[in-house]
Amino acid sequence: MSRIKTTAAGFALALMAATPAMAQEAYDDWDADANGTLEMEEFNTGFYDNGVFDSWDMDDDGLLSEDEFGEGVYNGYDVDDSGVLEEPEFGDYGDDLGDEGFWDV
Numbered sequence: 001m002s003r004i005k006t007t008a009a010g011f012a013l014a015l016m017a018a019t020p021a022m023a024q025e026a027y028d029d030w031d032a033d034a035n036g037t038l039e040m041e042e043f044n045t046g047f048y049d050n051g052v053f054d055s056w057d058m059d060d061d062g063l064l065s066e067d068e069f070g071e072g073v074y075n076g077y078d079v080d081d082s083g084v085l086e087e088p089e090f091g092d093y094g095d096d097l098g099d100e101g102f103w104d105v
Contacts, residue, residue: 030046031038038046047053056064056072064072077085077093085093095101 027038030042032042032045056068058068077089079089
């Protein structure tokens with residue numbers, strides 16, 4: 001359970017930030033000690049305090065199923081809530097999949 005919550009926290013931060021300016025604001029808000037890095041505790045606090053986990057946990061059981069997690073990630077890219085990833089949403093996803101992108105492991 002905590003592994004999914006911890007992993008989701010990292011994804012949520014990236015997904016909540018639709019623009020670089022928003023990403024910097026979210027990062028600064030989550031970086032409680034303002035040291036320029038996010039420790040696991042800061043990630044978890046930001047994730048829960050901003051309601052991301054609650055909005056992804058559709059059945060309110062305190063756990064994220066694979067479907068809930070996938071839907072949360074998908075909805076993070078579907079900025080206009082159309083149910084379809086079109087440009088530039090799909091481009092953002094592609095950028096995150098590419099070399100040195102968010103999903104590049």
